[in-house]
Amino acid sequence: MMEHATDFWADSGYPLLRRTERGHLALSDDFLRAYLQRPEMAPVAESCAAERALHAALMRDPRLAVPAARLSELADPDARDNYRIFLHFRDRLIEAGTIEGCYLRTFLPAADAPPATVDIPPLFIDQMARVVVRGILEGCRDGLRARAAELLFRRQKVSLREGAIMLADAETVEMYATTGGFGSLGRLVAEAQTPLRTVELDVLGEANADLYWDRADRHDTVLDLSFAGAGLDALCRVLEAWIHHFLDVTVAIQPVQSIRDEKWVWHIGLDVEGTRLLNDLYNGHDVDEARLARLLALFRLDFAEPSVMPAAIAGRPVYLALCMGEDETLRLKPQNLLVNLPLAERA
Numbered sequence: 001m002m003e004h005a006t007d008f009w010a011d012s013g014y015p016l017l018r019r020t021e022r023g024h025l026a027l028s029d030d031f032l033r034a035y036l037q038r039p040e041m042a043p044v045a046e047s048c049a050a051e052r053a054l055h056a057a058l059m060r061d062p063r064l065a066v067p068a069a070r071l072s073e074l075a076d077p078d079a080r081d082n083y084r085i086f087l088h089f090r091d092r093l094i095e096a097g098t099i100e101g102c103y104l105r106t107f108l109p110a111a112d113a114p115p116a117t118v119d120i121p122p123l124f125i126d127q128m129a130r131v132v133v134r135g136i137l138e139g140c141r142d143g144l145r146a147r148a149a150e151l152l153f154r155r156q157k158v159s160l161r162e163g164a165i166m167l168a169d170a171e172t173v174e175m176y177a178t179t180g181g182f183g184s185l186g187r188l189v190a191e192a193q194t195p196l197r198t199v200e201l202d203v204l205g206e207a208n209a210d211l212y213w214d215r216a217d218r219h220d221t222v223l224d225l226s227f228a229g230a231g232l233d234a235l236c237r238v239l240e241a242w243i244h245h246f247l248d249v250t251v252a253i254q255p256v257q258s259i260r261d262e263k264w265v266w267h268i269g270l271d272v273e274g275t276r277l278l279n280d281l282y283n284g285h286d287v288d289e290a291r292l293a294r295l296l297a298l299f300r301l302d303f304a305e306p307s308v309m310p311a312a313i314a315g316r317p318v319y320l321a322l323c324m325g326e327d328e329t330l331r332l333k334p335q336n337l338l339v340n341l342p343l344a345e346r347a
Contacts, residue, residue: 008146008216012127014134017099023245024098025135032062032090040082048075054083063094089124100246103128107335126153129334136241143212147204147223148234152242154219156330158296164226165296168201169219170329206230225296227255232297239299239337246338250304255297259319266318268301268340270332273323296330297322310344318342 016030035041036058043052050073058064066087074080096102106120118125130153137146150156155170202211203222212221224231236253243251259281267282269275273294280287299320306315318341324330 008213009130009134011217012131012134014131017131017135019135020098023135024100025131026098027093027096029062032093033059035086035090036062041086046076047079050074051076051079062090085121089120092120099128099132103132103335104246104338107339125335129153132245133238133242133334136238136245142234143209144204144206144223144230145234145237146216147209147212147221148231149238150219151223151235151330151332152238152334156223156332158324158328158330164224166203167223167225167330172201172219204231227257227297235297236299239334242334243337243341247341247343249308249341249343251301252304253299253301253320256300256319257298259298261317261319263316264319265313265316266342268318268320268336270320270322270334270336271325271330272333273325274321275336277323278319278321294323294325295321296324308344309342313342314344 013031013034014025016028016034017025018028020026036055041055043055047055050070054066054070054074058066066083071080071083071087074083092105093099093102096105103125106118106125133149133152137149140146150169151167156167157170157173159166159168201220201222202208203224204212205224215221223234225235226232232255236255240251240253243249264282267278269278273291277287277291277295299322301318301320303309303315309315320337322330322332
């Protein structure tokens, strides 16, 4: 087990993993057992004998081979589907050996392999990102940086206020909108159209960043992503660490207000909208004001060692864009940095 200077995101499964010599997270049987104990997998009163026997066998040996014929014995079709999806994910983890290896192989196949087909549900991808970034932040005492790291695996609701860019956890916002934060009681009150007390989410800053630690698993703090602010700087540091951890490449990322580069050669969107926007700007296409208004942040990425880049563009910056969707939510895709970074060894 690993020691935690500041413990957080305990349900990520991080305490169940150990590090390899390279510092990656080696798959453990206990990590797999944690999935089997989730409500989607654990037997219920209505579970058939075959399902109970399969669950018990996998709890004893989480790496047990399960033929399709055995799955077909399960009476509940939902249970069969849940096991099929889990076992596929489990087999990918076992094959890779580490969480990082599975994550990378999902998006970056081996050089002699066919193009990657992402056949792992988004939920599992987010869970892998969460436990990996939890490991990256081991020993971190900066609550602002940990809150910024949530962008790598949790959808955010964006609010633009007097030039400030505020991000709140989308699931938390939706919960309060439905229940006022009072669970099933709140839902009943909301349905009766009785006013609920207003819930104020605290905005984290340098002065109150320590608020985060006692509330890390509640996801109820707001990140200010405004230009030149501490929140945006924290996100830059998280993205740098993410790249270094996976690719062993050192980069420096800094926010910029615009791209004024006649030799613009490479860019990466940090989300679907960001990719489309940069592609259109790079190709000289007109971009309307509504789309530009959804741009939350631009970044410049520079390699510490330009020699790791393809020779034709060595030393040139890489531009990044972060945008919200039309629904005012942000869904950052950290895999884009790993897949699209211009590295000579895979050029």
